[in-house]
Amino acid sequence: MREKGELKFIGVVEVADQEEAKVRIFTEFCDALKGIVSFSHVIILYWFHLRDNEKERSVLQVVPRRHTKNVKVGVFACRSPSRPNPIGVCVVKLVKVEGCTLTVKGLDAFEFSPIIDVKPYTPRGDAVPNAYTPEWLSH
Amino acid sequence: MREKGELKFIGVVEVADQEEAKVRIFTEFCDALKGIVSFSHVIILYWFHLRDNEKERSVLQVVPRRHTKNVKVGVFACRSPSRPNPIGVCVVKLVKVEGCTLTVKGLDAFEFSPIIDVKPYTPRGDAVPNAYTPEWLSH
8 A cells, every 4th residue: 555645735724713714725726616605614624734744743642732631642532733644624614705715714723724625514424413522621 | 835745644444334444543653542432433534545646636526426416516515535635534433442443333435545534523613413505415
């Protein structure tokens, strides 16, 4: 098996704001947005560009921010941006689509974060309201 | 801005089965699973390796499978595996963790699909039960 994959960045976070972020999709990928306006929510995959270096990508365990005790958890068991592949996944509300720019609510990304993908949010597969999480996350 | 990112494959789908799939995380990344057993659901990011070629990665619009009419939608408005970055995102139930292998329910990936990331599912940010979707998806 090949060991690596190559990503093309398809857009960029132009305005980072929890209430109203702006994601600009590059012109060459803009046709891929057709029909997106019919969804209330989308999943944004973005690149933690500030963590894209060997040191941060070698981190396998961290003390999560919300943890009250000094206990390390694996990066696959938390949403740490330090991880082998610095990809963030964020469910956002789609507020507006203007040309190639999406205005969204709830995006937890920094300005200039490259965008990797946009996917429609479908409750049938994506929503698990009664999923449980460990106690440290509920603080 | 750089235009590309590099992914390391961190595991592989060893058994592809909607009811009970097996995802093996490579030994070197296995420590990153610590604590994952406390979550009922996880998000698996995987690579649509069969679509990782220029032709499939240039597709911007498709006729979605469930669509009753012959209408194209953008790949960012559906979950087509043909897309600029062939990444699948799937919410699965975590059935069992044995060593570096996760047994999961609901994984929509093929055998030998490389794994890119595993993230815990947290209803607070990931569950939007009342999200709406276009009519073509409800057929």
